[in-house]
Amino acid sequence: DVKVTQSSRYLVKRTGEKVFLECVQDMDHENMFWYRQDPGLGLRLIYFSYDVKMKEKGDIPEGYSVSREKKERFSLILESASTNQTSMYLCASSFGGGAVNEQFFGPGTRLTVL
Amino acid sequence: DAKTTQPPSMDCAEGRAANLPCNHSTISGNEYVYWYRQIHSQGPQYIIHGLKNNETNEMASLIITEDRKSSTLILPHATLRDTAVYYCIVRVITAGYSTLTFGKGTMLLVSP
Numbered sequence: 001d002v003k004v005t006q007s008s009r010y011l012v013k014r015t016g017e018k019v020f021l022e023c024v025q026d027m028d029h030e031n032m033f034w035y036r037q038d039p040g041l042g043l044r045l046i047y048f049s050y051d052v053k054m055k056e057k058g059d060i061p062e063g064y065s066v067s068r069e070k071k072e073r074f075s076l077i078l079e080s081a082s083t084n085q086t087s088m089y090l091c092a093s094s095f096g097g098g099a100v101n102e103q104f105f106g107p108g109t110r111l112t113v114l
Numbered sequence: 115d116a117k118t119t120q121p122p123s124m125d126c127a128e129g130r131a132a133n134l135p136c137n138h139s140t141i142s143g144n145e146y147v148y149w150y151r152q153i154h155s156q157g158p159q160y161i162i163h164g165l166k167n168n169e170t171n172e173m174a175s176l177i178i179t180e181d182r183k184s185s186t187l188i189l190p191h192a193t194l195r196d197t198a199v200y201y202c203i204v205r206v207i208t209a210g211y212s213t214l215t216f217g218k219g220t221m222l223l224v225s226p
Contacts, residue, residue: 004157033213042201043158043216058213090157103150103214105157 003027004106006091012112019078021109023091030096032074033103034058034066036087043090049074050096081113117141118202123221126196132189134220136202139183146205147178148214149187151198158201158216161187192224 007022023032033048035058045058047066055066063085067075074093078085088110092103119137126132138147149161162169162176164185169176175188189196201219 035216040218042218043214045213045215048213059215092157102160102163103158105159108155108157 004091004093004104006089006106006109008109009107010110010112012114013081014114015082017081019081019111019113021076021078021089021091021111023074023076023093023106024072025093025104026072027093027095027104028071029093029104030071031094031103032068033092033094034064034074034076035090035092036060037090037108038087046076083113085111086113087111117204117215118217120200120202120217120220122218123223126189126192126222126224128194128224128226129191132192132196132222132224134187134189134200134202134222135184136186137184138202138204141182141204147176147182147185148203148205149174149176150201150203150214150216152201152219153195153198161200192222194224194226196222197224198222
């Protein structure tokens, strides 16, 4: 079974702190994604990566950065956390080739910024 | 822009078929229809996808109209564990990668 794990299920940070959210997948997937999910807005893509050290902006990249130094690990960074970044953050991964490109999601990290 | 329209909520009795509709009237010829679901407090889970033909797997069936402007996800014998938000997504498959654009989905409530 594909496993996508996220470093924390719940996280509480203060405004202005630098926050790291870590995601690890164990299926040698080329692609990795970060989403945030908010009530009434659904899931929105923040950043994705299709290879080590490669990254692409999604729909809402402002206030975030990412890092992919190893194939299995994709980090989301909030340089200076703000209250409007309180949200559920979901990581996903998928194979790079093939016809299905099904995305496998982690359990999510609920981040609260005070 | 999610490119799909789904009813916000539906109810279904346990053991009955759940038929979840989706409109995608602006779908392009190379766009696939994907369905995911999200059970409360979990990440989304892939269910099924299709291009033109109807598809069936161990979880569900996908019926796509001939003009491809709408589709229906069918859970043949809904259980309480099928209570979830169901997302219909259209996406282009490329050799390298593609992204998902989630809409608001349909909240399916399966009752005893």
